[in-house]
Amino acid sequence: MKDVKMQTSRSYREYLIESLKDPERAAGNIEVALELAEKDPQPDVLRLTLKDVIEARVQMNNLSEEARQSYEKLDKILLDTGGAEIYSLVELLDALGFRVAIAPKD
Numbered sequence: 001m002k003d004v005k006m007q008t009s010r011s012y013r014e015y016l017i018e019s020l021k022d023p024e025r026a027a028g029n030i031e032v033a034l035e036l037a038e039k040d041p042q043p044d045v046l047r048l049t050l051k052d053v054i055e056a057r058v059q060m061n062n063l064s065e066e067a068r069q070s071y072e073k074l075d076k077i078l079l080d081t082g083g084a085e086i087y088s089l090v091e092l093l094d095a096l097g098f099r100v101a102i103a104p105k106d
Contacts (some may be wrong), residue, residue: 020056023104031051031102034090040085041087043078 020026031092054071057063090100
């Protein structure tokens with residue numbers, strides 16, 4: 001009998017990080033994390049989403065020091081305050097008939 005080698009599957013995490021290298025996909029994920037917050041603020045969802053986007057950028061060698069520092073500040077805010085300011089802004093915009101939209105810069 002021949003030895004058959006099964007192709008190993010990629011983990012979901014590998015797939016996710018690879019897909020977040022696409023700016024449109026990364027923007028969509030961040031936008032969804034913010035939209036979820038309109039109904040039930042969950043700072044961990046936003047934190048994890050941003051962490052994944054940052055990891056994708058690091059793998060692409062496409063993360064500036066400024067972006068890294070901004071991420072670290074925001075991550076601390078989300079940890080310390082639960083993102084109350086961010087979610088309050090999203091809630092206010094929703095009440096005014098607006099929504100936050102995330103799009104890659106050209």
